[in-house]
Amino acid sequence: MSFDQLWNIREEPFEPTKLHHKETIFTSGNGYLSMRGTFEEGYPGDRYATLVHGVFDDIPLVFTELVNIPSWFALGIRIAGERFSLASGKILRYRRWLRLRDGLLTRAVRWRSPAGCTVDLQFERFASLDDPHVLCQRLAVTPVDFSGEVQVQTGLDGRQDTLGFRHWVWIDQAIQESSAWLHARTRETKIELAMAMRVGIHGGHDLQQAGWDVEDHPTLSASWMAEPGETAVLEKIVCLYTSRDVDDPPRSAREKLAKLVGITWEALAQANQAAWAREWEACDVIIEGDDNAQLALRFNLYQLLIAAPRQDGRVSIGAKTLSGFGYRGHVFWDTEIFMLPFFTFTRPEIALNLLSYRCHTLPGARRKAQLNGFPGAQYAWESAATGDEVTPVWVPDFNDPRALVRIWCGDIEIHVSADVAYAIRQYWKTSGDDGFMLVCGLEIIVETARFWASRVEWNDEQSYYEFTDVIGPDEYHDHVDNNAYTNHMAHWHLTTAANLLDWAAQNYVAETEELFQRIGIGPEEPERWRQIAAQIYLPFDPDSRLIEQFDGYFQRRDLNLVEYGGRTRSMQAILGIEGASQTQVIKQPDVLMLLYLLPEMFDERTFQANYEYYNARTDHTYGSSLGPAIQAIMACKVGQVKEAYEHFLISAHADLYDVRGNAGDGIHGASAGGLWQALAFGFARLEFNEEGWAVNPRLPEHWRCLAFKFYYRGEQHSVEIRRGDTGYEVRTSQKDQT
């Protein structure tokens, strides 16, 4: 495959000051696990990580975290006796690139050792999309100007930490001349993991190999003699299982490795490429006329695809995907509202897995509701293996090492339960998957409706139902009353739950009766939900068409954000937590989010008025990474395509160019997911109605073409929007879901 500007993320030359950022960017994976783009030879302060879905362990303050598993791709290399390191000697050539087409990460370095031996090194690795338990690595070494010894050490290193904390307890290992395995378990959750590896070396002469049986770090050591221009290649295959996958991980890992005997590295790479080709066939989006946007978009979709569980319905994608330690692998509403639509429309099987996670964790949501004194189920603001609330209650205060800051999201940011219901209904409407709705979706929607019906408060003075003391999507303002987003979503949720029960009762009598009996529901309960919904306060000023974000928001101090241009920190960092809260500056478009999700509730003038009002008051650059993509969609809706494009780029570049300065903590998954929505629902203005679907494009001026595919009701539709001389030409085609 040749080097293709539209499919390759590249670093050239080496940028040592961006170590953590680049590690995140060059993350590769297969939806079962991902590994950061850390260098094989290791550097002090690097953030090595391979993260496997569902492998959580306990840790103080943040309760549970996704655990960095034993290292499998570290390489110790000596060239004529000198340790290879980019920090010593001289880098004569350097290129690192991630091939988005198939997830192959490559680095080519020409290095001159301190003693003057010049060598070409090419590193490659990938996690197979064809078989999620197979990891492949390759190193090619070619002396340029010397004859001498090349030594390489590679093993399975159990002594990994996760942000400094060690989770793994060694159990057992074995090693032979060219193969080894390691078996360990997590400290508290007792999840077992086993890796089996095999190394093959081709080329060179006087090859010597040895197995070093160092506890918790079985290491294979190889050395050979090489002449100038003579390339030797080391190939390493690792098979990995955990006790989440199989009963006996060491056995499964060893058996898988044994099955791969005789299969070449190239054959494994080809199987991976074939799997990726199918993936992109379904998911790719074409932008013509904007190579920058094309590459950035593919990068973001790739990052979603490598984090998407294909074999597991008990896990979901954390806010930082599997690409870093930020938010410790915890799952937020980011998945359902921002990432899920991409999967719902292009890879419904993956969407089903992600929603199944909310089924699997419904008991945890029930426990949270019960702890808070509510019936039904209340989803955790931050969720991990069990669905119990794992939002840290206290976090260290960066300004004062002696102090802690109280985090209230786990207590009062309650909209997430409606977000989950929204995603379920969207998936159901799009896929027509009544089965999922009946097996689990409806139960979630009903149980969480019960939570809303209990959480709602009657305001006797105003004669309406309301929600006081909440946090909406805009987290610059907490402990607010009647957050428009929350009230509307609760209203929608209660109404939808009642309607769905009617639908089920009419269409699936037996299943519905079983559900009614199982969770003890009678006809009076949905009736009551409708009554409550009808009386929930929905803030709206008919004159200005403005929706007040929460009670008293318009009375807060009105800052002119233009005066803060060129800043490099969030408005909250500048004004302080309390200071920001006293102003109308918002972290993300809270009301616009509502308009986006529930457009049927509002008219054009309302869109226009609220877009203008809130656009000027949003911390687009350093507020929430969730905002810009939604802002882009709403800008398209009100005809501001140029502004839409600007927001689109902020979102597209969030991680690629580290525009927020925190990409080192991991990919902003919601931003990546929002990007696809910005294309489909923003620029293409894809809409669904009773008759089917339609696009009504508003493309940026320099885009010649936008093309994408999506599934709707079991059929895959292709859309190609091409800018013609007089307007847009739209071509569509469709085929049945296989």
Added chain:
Amino acid sequence: MSFDQLWNIREEPFEPTKLHHKETIFTSGNGYLSMRGTFEEGYPGDRYATLVHGVFDDIPLVFTELVNIPSWFALGIRIAGERFSLASGKILRYRRWLRLRDGLLTRAVRWRSPAGCTVDLQFERFASLDDPHVLCQRLAVTPVDFSGEVQVQTGLDGRQDTLGFRHWVWIDQAIQESSAWLHARTRETKIELAMAMRVGIHGGHDLQQAGWDVEDHPTLSASWMAEPGETAVLEKIVCLYTSRDVDDPPRSAREKLAKLVGITWEALAQANQAAWAREWEACDVIIEGDDNAQLALRFNLYQLLIAAPRQDGRVSIGAKTLSGFGYRGHVFWDTEIFMLPFFTFTRPEIALNLLSYRCHTLPGARRKAQLNGFPGAQYAWESAATGDEVTPVWVPDFNDPRALVRIWCGDIEIHVSADVAYAIRQYWKTSGDDGFMLVCGLEIIVETARFWASRVEWNDEQSYYEFTDVIGPDEYHDHVDNNAYTNHMAHWHLTTAANLLDWAAQNYVAETEELFQRIGIGPEEPERWRQIAAQIYLPFDPDSRLIEQFDGYFQRRDLNLVEYGGRTRSMQAILGIEGASQTQVIKQPDVLMLLYLLPEMFDERTFQANYEYYNARTDHTYGSSLGPAIQAIMACKVGQVKEAYEHFLISAHADLYDVRGNAGDGIHGASAGGLWQALAFGFARLEFNEEGWAVNPRLPEHWRCLAFKFYYRGEQHSVEIRRGDTGYEVRTSQKDQT
């Protein structure tokens, strides 16, 4: 040396359920570092630790902790291909013993492998008291009933964690066939550490050796063939330096190792024995008629001796010595009030180092005072490398993983500043070391006096000075007013500071003037201290002779502790933090502590009345480990020798028999130190006056003899108290300090 019941701590048979307790008990060290008695072959859940004085690194919540250094004594052993482990095969014989005479830890095991090969293994290790940078280990392997291969791996393992947290960053290493070195630094404090090791093997045949250059774990691998009855011995010498000791730790470690070439393991062991013989010559205490007490006492003194810095005046002994992770190596008043007298009287050079730590950290104490708005210096409740306050402000609540408990000791347990001053004056009075007083001691006492004079509050209603909102030594009651201990110690401190300034001005004119100028003090300031001291409220009821522990204590609920006999938890655990606070139950004898430290302030009737009152209300068994030794002294004072002996044993057995259930966290250093005071100032009733000193013994009935030595004013005095037919025979002798 033969096995001696009075000098050896023994485990026989193996007690696998007491892993952590035994690791603490079998801690060995040399005052520069200590290593827990962890098994060489390692077990899941064991708490390996080697802790070096002063090697602290940052960590959330507790701010800073003493760091577990790279492992140096781990051994991987294979007997005819099977991994040696006490968890597999069969243990036919087992004995582990710590020789208190010279700190040699030995374990002798006869083990039968699962396949039936029987082998004798003898492990030995010690940290040289002769040269603190030298560590020695030995393993003897003797096949009993098979001929076959013995394999041993041993290295320097940098991947150690401290309670799960990894502090070390690898820098460099090298390895040859029989030697290796490792260089690493701590994450935040950037303390560098280097270890160099050499391994020699004697006996066996077909010896094969290899160096495995695994990053961060250079490992030497050896294998040999052995016949039944044929013993092979592996000897390992490790040299260790940190950047706290030298500029170039790897160089110093390698040079030291090179110097030891040609010196046998036995010679190193003999040098260590000679150093220990000198140590015990000064410090040993003989108890005849009570072997149990004799051994327990020596064990406690040994634990103090191996934690005592001999070469370093910038460190002090933490509450848990160097023997565990409890309190993270932080230093409390435990050192000055409980441990220091042992050193002041038997090893004044060590006492001087420990007090120098308070000089070294005086800037930290000044920072703490300034942060709290006071002039002068206020010592931290918990202190580490710099003397800044490192008491955790919040700790996890064991009953509720979501909650944190606020710890107030760092804010309001203020008596520690007076305790430091008390220890300085005691050292000075005992040693006659005017030099230390002038160079630093006086400055500490004066600067902390300034704190007291500012912290004190005038009570207009009562017309006295008082201290409100404090915590006294009894931590079951916090936020109390007029804690008798605190008020009295502040009174003593202000008076003493003024008197010392007079003494200095009279005897050392130039030095005093220099001090007056440097810290800006005039004659009016000590005058003011005297005025304040004269008006500090000192609670006392002349009728009952009772001292109320704090305002309102007598009104708290009076529990009968007899009704709680047989409990296995502290009264605070039973009643809850708030519940215990509402009662008169105390964690440790707060008022009695005061009577002990300032006896000149009180008469016999006061001793008697308060002993009786508070003795009945103290949680002796599960309250503070600081209490029993002081209780023993006060019991002797009021003639309750039987009770004194009971308290003495509680203290003596605290760690040896794990009577509190938390010995796994490390040695209770204050309890160990209190024990020596109980002998000298309790049973022997050693007293000092203007003429010199005297004993007035009250020995437990079955003790035939109590003998000890102490330094007083530069002379070493020996006291032998022997129970005669008609009373005590006391023999004394003295010699000049060398």
